[in-house]
Amino acid sequence: MVVKDEIKIGMLGLGTVGSGTAEILRRNRDSIREKTGSNITIKRVLVRDLNRPRQVDITGMELTDDPATIFSDPEIDLVVEVMGGIDTARRYVKEALRRGKFVVTANKDLLARHGMELHRVAKENDRSIYYEASVGGGIPLVRPLKHCLAANKIQRVMGIINGTTNYILTQMTMHHKEFETALKEAQEKGFAEQDPSSDLAGRDAANKLAILAANAFRSQVTEADVYQEGIQDVRLRDILYAAELGYVVKLLALGEEKEEGLSLRVLPALIPKTHPLAGVYDEFNAVSILGDSVGEVMFYGRGAGSLPTGSAVVADIIDVVRSINHQVVNGIMEIDFKRKDIIPMARQHSRFYLRFKAKDEPGVFAGLATAFGQERVSLDMIIQKHREGDTAEIVLVTHDVQEEKFEKAMAKIKCLPAVRSIDAILRVI
């Protein structure tokens, strides 16, 4: 064992996560040296604008706008990619690996699309990529799946892994705000970006689920394998009906391994108030993992932010440094994963929550019952309360049914003359 006295980092980007990483390495320098045996220094940082003032202490770092000075520096053992984006980041990560650098990244979009390619390049160059920070900010998730729960066959991962949508849904649930109001406030408070579409549409959560599912089910999974539905159409009215029925509405990421293959879904769903995930509020994240031996374990914490995410980046850096000092190779290689079948959405089963308006006249329920009955959709709960003029608002919850059959029943129901509008369809977990 040859412990290197000095480990030097090249960092790509110095935004929110980069600043948090630098701050933690500075603040906890002594205890990190105790844990690794090495001094860890950020030597060079790639930035877009060399002259912009920085919030973080950059003493000792050389800022550069030329990435080649990082890749060609033989003193640099390790490249930390916290610049975000896909195409340029992908090129840089591959170049770093080819030059023999280890890579730590927080980039979920990059990994969910090109993870397997990057792991392959890493293997060809006898290096590895660490990416704990790409899911759940500082909450340990990738490492527990790879190591702590390695004894288990993982059956399900289920979680709230997008802080923006959880903040908005919490505001709607607790303070009875409409979606638009809650979104606007989230933007003002910095919990939602000015262009929030990736969060709202479930794309961010789908990227993270792809990364979790790959490790949980040991399969090559990309973001394209994940069915995605966002919260744009969730109305306050549905959250209130859900509460009445004993549920809360959350944007759930849900991955399961079944006999036919993998079921991978991100969607707004009703979950029982008594479920541990129902108590995850505001911008917090939580992931529940079901293993065949351990049963259900849950991990909870802040899923974003400069220091929490930096905490995960630095944990990865510490692991890389231990790998360098002890000549370890990453024992659990993603590229050895096979590609398991993905179950198409039409063949998935769900319970459904349905809200619609119908003319308040005899025979409406008979029409519904026939349409549902023909597709063998059976009903669990019915609420009819709200009435305006001759129009009644009706809420139904079905028992478990195949998506395809529910779709067929809905096609018929939309054609019933008494049905005025279909206002909400949500799944119940």
Added chain:
Amino acid sequence: MVVKDEIKIGMLGLGTVGSGTAEILRRNRDSIREKTGSNITIKRVLVRDLNRPRQVDITGMELTDDPATIFSDPEIDLVVEVMGGIDTARRYVKEALRRGKFVVTANKDLLARHGMELHRVAKENDRSIYYEASVGGGIPLVRPLKHCLAANKIQRVMGIINGTTNYILTQMTMHHKEFETALKEAQEKGFAEQDPSSDLAGRDAANKLAILAANAFRSQVTEADVYQEGIQDVRLRDILYAAELGYVVKLLALGEEKEEGLSLRVLPALIPKTHPLAGVYDEFNAVSILGDSVGEVMFYGRGAGSLPTGSAVVADIIDVVRSINHQVVNGIMEIDFKRKDIIPMARQHSRFYLRFKAKDEPGVFAGLATAFGQERVSLDMIIQKHREGDTAEIVLVTHDVQEEKFEKAMAKIKCLPAVRSIDAILRVI
């Protein structure tokens, strides 16, 4: 890298945890071989009675009542200690290490008393001890503290780490059962042992807290450093009063690093209903860890049981096998920990919940106010409701106060002529 095709285990004990471990190694043999590159086999098992029928498939294992056959077997790389108890287990673990075996143990009592000695013997023999299963069953805790959260200075660990007491308190809280009834039912259902004193008195939780605190605060901590108070005196009446005040009663294990040193306490405490730990019911465990970078993260799951605990034992076995195959040494050594000061209980600060009976006459509150005032104990909440004859029951919650001052005030209050009995003193977190 020389991957050993076959790794052979010697196991000490084949009770609940041993059976779970054997079952998982059998059931998930293929995926574990994929993850480690090796076939892992239990070669010999030390048992007390060779002829007792076993619930677990023991094909291929040699049962023995002679431990020497395990220690002297050069094929055995790894000893798994799941026999429990202290003195014999301690001798066996040391012997295994001296014979060059790696050790995995689930024995919290052993580690909380003799951990540092065992780690020293391990180091002398260039081996290491793994003990994820000793705290929180299958919930990953030791590994996250050592690795996933390595970037953080840990400020607090706080948790519910004894399933028996949490089951009893849940029954009292949810079904308004008295302590004795809840204990009896827990024994009937197997959630409490026939001699439940170690659980009830907080000793089991103190052992686990010692192990967590050593890793969280990087200090040599033993069970004797932990202040211990059990739930034997918690009455249903106090749980109901707590509910009225917005709290639930839990047996909390609480470790904090402060300027003056470490504060380590196991005690029944009132925690706010909105705190994530308040929603941890029945035999479940949860630990919240506060780090300077990551903020609060929480880990939740089943803290005991054959398969959940076996899951943690097998995770450790997998790590040992990876260590053997990649020639890694354990980078984070417990024996390098210094011994930090422990803050004595008298110097700790708490809020207190106090229930007592007093004669219902003028001047009672004046006497109380004087006694508390002299020690600068200020009151946050007062309930006076229940009255029998001329005796009133009074419940108080104080603001934060030093234990010593509260004790002094209580000594005076006990002497007030109107005070008939002090019925409960609990801390509020």
